[in-house]
Amino acid sequence: MSARNRVNILMVDDQPAKLLSYEVILDELGENLIKATSGREALQLLLQNEIAVVLMDVSMPELDGFELAEMIHQHPRCQKTAIIFISAVHLTDLDQLKGYQRGAVDYISVPIIPELLRAKVSVFAELHRQAQQLETLNRELEQRVLERTEELDRKAETLQRLNSELRRKNQELDAIVQTAPDIIFSRQADGLRDYTSERFHEYTGALASSANGFGWLDYVHPEDRERSMALWMSCAQSGESYESEYRIRGKDGQYRWFRARAVPIRDPQGKVVKWYGTCSDIHDSKLLEHSMRDSAAELERMVDERTAALRRLSGRLMTMQDEERRRIARELHDGLGQELVAVKMMLNGVIQQDSTPRKNQAAIEATAMIDRAMKQVRSMSHLLHPPLLDEVGLLSALQWYLDGLTKRSGIETALDVQPPEFPRLTPELETAIFRIIQEALTNVFRHSGAHKGWVTLTHRETDVVVTVRDDGKGVEAQITELRPGSIGIGIGGMRQRAKEFGGELRLANSNPGTIVEVIVPSALPLSQKVSVTA
Ligand SMILES: Nc1ncnc2c1ncn2[C@@H]1O[C@H](COP(=O)(O)OP(=O)(O)OP(=O)(O)O)[C@@H](O)[C@H]1O
Numbered sequence: 001m002s003a004r005n006r007v008n009i010l011m012v013d014d015q016p017a018k019l020l021s022y023e024v025i026l027d028e029l030g031e032n033l034i035k036a037t038s039g040r041e042a043l044q045l046l047l048q049n050e051i052a053v054v055l056m057d058v059s060m061p062e063l064d065g066f067e068l069a070e071m072i073h074q075h076p077r078c079q080k081t082a083i084i085f086i087s088a089v090h091l092t093d094l095d096q097l098k099g100y101q102r103g104a105v106d107y108i109s110v111p112i113i114p115e116l117l118r119a120k121v122s123v124f125a126e127l128h129r130q131a132q133q134l135e136t137l138n139r140e141l142e143q144r145v146l147e148r149t150e151e152l153d154r155k156a157e158t159l160q161r162l163n164s165e166l167r168r169k170n171q172e173l174d175a176i177v178q179t180a181p182d183i184i185f186s187r188q189a190d191g192l193r194d195y196t197s198e199r200f201h202e203y204t205g206a207l208a209s210s211a212n213g214f215g216w217l218d219y220v221h222p223e224d225r226e227r228s229m230a231l232w233m234s235c236a237q238s239g240e241s242y243e244s245e246y247r248i249r250g251k252d253g254q255y256r257w258f259r260a261r262a263v264p265i266r267d268p269q270g271k272v273v274k275w276y277g278t279c280s281d282i283h284d285s286k287l288l289e290h291s292m293r294d295s296a297a298e299l300e301r302m303v304d305e306r307t308a309a310l311r312r313l314s315g316r317l318m319t320m321q322d323e324e325r326r327r328i329a330r331e332l333h334d335g336l337g338q339e340l341v342a343v344k345m346m347l348n349g350v351i352q353q354d355s356t357p358r359k360n361q362a363a364i365e366a367t368a369m370i371d372r373a374m375k376q377v378r379s380m381s382h383l384l385h386p387p388l389l390d391e392v393g394l395l396s397a398l399q400w401y402l403d404g405l406t407k408r409s410g411i412e413t414a415l416d417v418q419p420p421e422f423p424r425l426t427p428e429l430e431t432a433i434f435r436i437i438q439e440a441l442t443n444v445f446r447h448s449g450a451h452k453g454w455v456t457l458t459h460r461e462t463d464v465v466v467t468v469r470d471d472g473k474g475v476e477a478q479i480t481e482l483r484p485g486s487i488g489i490g491i492g493g494m495r496q497r498a499k500e501f502g503g504e505l506r507l508a509n510s511n512p513g514t515i516v517e518v519i520v521p522s523a524l525p526l527s528q529k530v531s532v533t534a
Pocket residue numbers: 443444446447448470472473474475479486487488489490491492514
């Protein structure tokens with residue numbers, strides 16, 4: 001038995017020997033045994049300790065057992081204390097009754113039978129212990145009931161507070177729904193509408209709740225109905241947020257554009273239980289957007305037209321420029337050139353007729369000057385428009401030009417043509433290619449510091465590729481990107497000529513040097529090749 005569960009047993013007798021014998025008998029019960037040798041001492045001990053059983057002698061000198069029992073039971077705390085009297089003398093029934101009246105619960109007469117005493121004391125001690133346990137349990141129970149009651153009170157209070165908060169929130173929500181410019185709606189998990197705010201009925205003139213289910217679709221423009229319905233059903237199935245634009249018919253019969261949005265509300269397991277959404281009037285911004293789109297398209301069309309017109313104009317300008325160059329070349333060749341030939345012939349006649357050495361010397365010098373002038377006129381007219389270009393074609397003209405350039409500049413040049421039997425192209429395309437190569441090589445001469453230049457001309461299935469490469473210093477990135485402001489009339493003109501024929505120009509660094517590449521669709525198919533020797 002643990003010390004905590006032990007109960008106190010008070011043994012009262014004026015004879016210490018008897019107390020000792022009781023102690024020996026009761027010792028094996030394992031309870032706390034307390035001894036008192038007088039009624040007074042017993043009373044004091046009773047007040048200080050909680051006593052389960054009092055074992056007392058009936059006859060004691062100062063205060064006899066009956067008197068002591070009466071005093072014990074008068075004390076409120078001890079009213080239930082079990083008292084067992086031990087009497088040496090035989091007690092009459094009357095004596096016993098007196099004892100019971102004063103609170104005795106049992107009698108034991110001498111000689112004491114130890115087992116009997118132990119059994120009786122143990123029964124009362126057990127009773128007391130159980131009463132004690134019951135009391136503890138009772139106290140605990142009461143405490144628990146108290147705690148529970150407090151907790152319930154607290155919960156009730158919280159619930160009340162939440163309720164009033166909910167009421168307030170509901171009122172706020174009502175106010176928002178009533179005053180919102182948008183239509184507010186809710187739908188069940190299956191997609192059927194179960195609430196549509198007043199704003200919808202105001203706008204459409206529909207009767208209350210007529211928009212529920214799929215009733216709202218009756219007010220959607222027939223052209224938008226299927227699309228928005230299909231989108232809505234797919235969102236209801238996938239649980240993805242819904243957004244759609246459609247027209248809704250107002251009570252005046254006119255349609256306005258609305259944007260509907262809805263989000264799903266899910267339970268803790270993630271299952272969609274409800275949908276909430278709004279429908280906002282976006283008619284004005286939609287019209288603005290449309291008109292802006294129309295204006296942008298119109299603007300784009302105008303820009304395209306202008307660009308085409310400019311392209312035509314620049315094409316014409318280039319053609320005119322080429323024609324003008326051709327005319328000036330012819331004038332120089334046929335006019336000034338012929339005049340100079342005539343003057344030279346006349347001077348030759350003068351030299352033969354008049355042999356004055358001084359005059360003769362002047363005439364000879366004048367003839368040499370005329371020769372140089374004739375050469376210059378010839379070379380100028382050829383550069384303006386190579387006569388070979390019209391007559392024997394692009395390759396001969398190019399070869400003639402490259403030879404001249406090498407002579408004038410010292411830059412070595414090479415022409416590679418693929419296929420060697422290169423076809424004749426249209427006169428316009430041949431002129432354009434000649435001019436492009438001419439400008440590219442002029443740039444090589446003016447800007448690159450190159451020693452060598454390579455020209456290749458390749459005729460493929462559907463296009464002609466022209467490249468001019470040098471071993472000079474190369475070009476900066478902004479020039480290869482053809483950024484306006486960094487390129488001059490030369491590269492601009494090359495690009496324009498390429499565009500004229502539906503082609504394009506590319507510039508790149510070939511490390512070392514620069515590579516200019518032009519690809520233009522060929523006017524002639526490969527089968528119509530004309531054999532030309534360069
Ligand atoms: N082969 C090249 N090597 C190095 N730099 C070049 C080469 N070709 C062009 N460039 C650079 O690109 C620039 C633009 O060339 P573009 O032909 O457009 O104009 P430009 O030659 O300066 O003047 P113009 O309008 O008289 O032709 C040149 O000024 C030069 O700096």
